[in-house]
Amino acid sequence: MSESLRNASGSSSSSLNSSFQDTEDDQTIASILAEEESLKEENRLGKRLSHLNSIPHTPRVNGEIPDVNDATQDHGMLSERLVTYGLTELQMEGDGNCQFRALADQLFGNPEYHKHVRRQVIKQLKHHKKLYESYVPMEYKSYLKKMKKSGEWGDHVTLQAAADRFEAKICLVTSFRDTYYIEILPTNKRLTRELWLSFWSEVHYNSLYSTGDVPSRAPKKKYWLF
Template identity: 80%
Template sequence: MDDSHINASASSSSSLSSSFQDTEDDQTIASILAEEESSKLDRRLGKRLSHLDSIPHTPRVNGEIPDVTDATLDHERLSERLVTYGLAELQMEGDGNCQFRALADQLFRSPDYHKHVRKQIIKQLKHFRKFYEGYVPEKYRSYVKKMKKSGEWGDHVTLQAAADRFDAKICLVTSFRDTCYIEILPKDKDPTREIWLSFWSEVHYNSLYGSGDVPTRAARKKHWLF
């Protein structure tokens, strides 16, 4: 057998191994999810913000990152809101995957499943293009290709896709001056779970819990530091 056949065989074996690994990862995720009582909404956090009105959610790509002064004020505003409503953050790494890490923590109780979450969101964006392309100002295929890369920041389009993919109501406590709370609902479905995230506007996402209920999970890298 010549080198070209050996290389082709090795490449084929590598692709097959990767495919098996992806399938195994998906099965692991499915098992973890099955163990959770995902059909029951945990409304304990929702009751704390039940008096707040949520604005209609319009998916959008990321805006400009605020300057240091505005970002600092935004962070202080968000921190005050979390204290007011008895919420606390589990800090996500600031590696560009924070939205997907926070979603993974809420869905699977582990930020380490962020690659799986991103993969599922990309599938949603590809398979249901008509739902999302109107919110993307650039060429849609370029947007999806870019969003597929690890480290690419998630936006409100990917949040909507996550809500649709996982049949989840995403509850977003924000640092926006005029908008404290946003609910993102799946299209044409009743949500089967709630996901709670904090959004330091255009800068960072974290996973939310009730004060005193934040799990202890050692991060492998430094948390987002500003």
């Protein structure tokens, strides 16, 4: 093979790899999902925190966003709670996709699969409209159109849809004063996994791990307020 052909081959391969990563090929996602042992935790967090009393979850769209000072103070409160329970946040990028990034990290061990998670959530919302439309205070099609966009903040409706789509119990440790632990159960009550997220001040989600077990991967962009 000539040098030019080798270069062309390398360029083509690089282009294909880049395209593959950008589109997040669903076959690769399916392959990852099939690896049950690598995806399923031993629920160490769930066992350790089983004494926590959760409150019922009510799906809702995002409310009023606090100012920077209030948000920073709330995160300090959340950090104290996480220390108490031996938990540490793997911080997600503050690009508007943090909920989907945190879910992707818990599901696939890679927050970069957030686009796939968003697509699956939108499918769930679209195909099971009757489960969710009463929680959306706007025209439902407009809500779906808005939520499809990358960078659109996830809310408690999308969290419920994610729990339903992935048959997961989503456990939220929050910065809220009275509702610091929320469990989001799938509607059909069938559970195949637990996902642990932190949530503070209506503005940001991170992925939770036992302290000492946090993976080394890190976001490429700035964190929210950091």
